[in-house]
Amino acid sequence: REVIRLLHDSARECSIIPLDVFRSRLDLTDDAAVAAAEILNTEEAVRFTSGRLEAAAENKMFRDFLVSRYRLEGRSEPRALVYAETLAEFLACAPREMASEYRRTAAVGVRGLMAEFGGREVPAALFDYGRFKENYKGIPREELAGLLREDERLISLPKIVFSAQAEAFYKAIGTISESERAAVAVGFQAAERGSEPIAWIAAEIDSKLEAERAKAEFWCDRLEAAAINCGFERYRLWLIAPEGFDDEALAAMNERGCYSSSRLQAELLRSVLEGGDGEAAVPQADSYEIVIPIDEDSEIVAAHTLEDIARRHDIPAAHINQIKTALIEACINAAEHSLSPDRRIHQKFVVAPDRITITVSNRGLRLADRAVPAAEPANGRRGWGLKLIRVLMDEVRLEDVDDGTRLTMTKYFRRPEPSAAAA
Numbered sequence: 001r002e003v004i005r006l007l008h009d010s011a012r013e014c015s016i017i018p019l020d021v022f023r024s025r026l027d028l029t030d031d032a033a034v035a036a037a038e039i040l041n042t043e044e045a046v047r048f049t050s051g052r053l054e055a056a057a058e059n060k061m062f063r064d065f066l067v068s069r070y071r072l073e074g075r076s077e078p079r080a081l082v083y084a085e086t087l088a089e090f091l092a093c094a095p096r097e098m099a100s101e102y103r104r105t106a107a108v109g110v111r112g113l114m115a116e117f118g119g120r121e122v123p124a125a126l127f128d129y130g131r132f133k134e135n136y137k138g139i140p141r142e143e144l145a146g147l148l149r150e151d152e153r154l155i156s157l158p159k160i161v162f163s164a165q166a167e168a169f170y171k172a173i174g175t176i177s178e179s180e181r182a183a184v185a186v187g188f189q190a191a192e193r194g195s196e197p198i199a200w201i202a203a204e205i206d207s208k209l210e211a212e213r214a215k216a217e218f219w220c221d222r223l224e225a226a227a228i229n230c231g232f233e234r235y236r237l238w239l240i241a242p243e244g245f246d247d248e249a250l251a252a253m254n255e256r257g258c259y260s261s262s263r264l265q266a267e268l269l270r271s272v273l274e275g276g277d278g279e280a281a282v283p284q285a286d287s288y289e290i291v292i293p294i295d296e297d298s299e300i301v302a303a304h305t306l307e308d309i310a311r312r313h314d315i316p317a318a319h320i321n322q323i324k325t326a327l328i329e330a331c332i333n334a335a336e337h338s339l340s341p342d343r344r345i346h347q348k349f350v351v352a353p354d355r356i357t358i359t360v361s362n363r364g365l366r367l368a369d370r371a372v373p374a375a376e377p378a379n380g381r382r383g384w385g386l387k388l389i390r391v392l393m394d395e396v397r398l399e400d401v402d403d404g405t406r407l408t409m410t411k412y413f414r415r416p417e418p419s420a421a422a423a
Helices: 002-013 019-026 030-042 060-074 079-106 110-115 129-135 141-149 213-230 247-255 263-274 298-312 317-337 386-392
Strands: 046-049 052-055 121-123 153-156 158-165 182-189 198-204 235-241 258-262 286-293 344-352 355-363 395-401 404-412
Touching: 002 019, 002 052, 002 060, 019 030, 019 052, 030 046, 030 052, 060 079, 110 158, 110 182, 110 198, 110 263, 121 263, 129 247, 129 258, 141 263, 158 198, 198 213, 213 235, 213 247, 213 258, 235 263, 247 258, 258 263, 286 298, 298 317, 298 344, 298 355, 317 344, 317 355, 317 386, 317 404, 386 395, 386 404
Parallel strands: 153 395, 198 235, 235 258
Antiparallel strands: 046 052, 121 153, 158 182, 182 198, 286 344, 344 355, 355 404, 395 404
């Protein structure tokens, strides 16, 4: 009876029960109190951590059970009265519960969506409603997948290691949103070895038309409060509205670094994630990684490294100079345009029988923070940048990562067939 009373009060007031109070109210020894708390925790009636118990109030069925048992055992009310009033309350609440259930089942499911990120690279337009609206809105959905695959501007999603409903991190979120419509996911950027974890805090909000600035700012404030309350040093906000956001809302969200998506963008993202990372399998690939400092000769060091790798793997001579020139241009761009705080360039070379893929990344200004001029500079060939790289390589992709930019370029080649004499 006293356990029911304690759990009922904890659920009603959303309060914590210190283990000492639990022990004294039940008149148990220290060991017996711990054993009882662990049993309740195992049965998911409470959360028992750090010497504190908290009733599982988010479980509505369990909460209703506590109310009924408290009235019967704690207050000794007649069973018929409790039964009749409880049944009447359930019937009165049925329309509201049905509407709430519909909203839960119709939700995008941001927690599950973020849990599938897996360090993949996806079109940046899926997280930028303004860009999606400008380039893709009105296009039949069956055509969108192909167009998005051709989009060269990508972002790198983190590898998520844990996700939960937002109210589990910050209870105040649960008072303004159903649990299925707001979530927190914690992970690491795949390209950043030894980096601090990053938290994605996302919410699906209601709006019959494009969401307005006031609503977007309200939710940005709440999600930022969750990040601050949890002590997240690195975090990313993401809002999803059924019809997207109007221009003023987008401006406010961009100022705060908040990603914006419509429901259609979220559904397209789910299709991309469920369809795999979109990259063709590279058989028997060998990879090499180097980190070079940014200085006057950094591109020369990179070029020598490439030459050594090319000789090791017998890359056709006709392609080596093209690849080397593209790599030099990529290093120049990384050095001159990124304002990198650590003044380092990270390079990865992946060599397969039919291709070489080179990734050049660095911390500093992201693509969204700067514009790289496409025109040929006046000081000769040095620094032609992306324009020349796209000519020299078969595939070129630019993408934002959390605190910088990554350039990935691929060159395909065919091995010379062995001659009959050699055979």
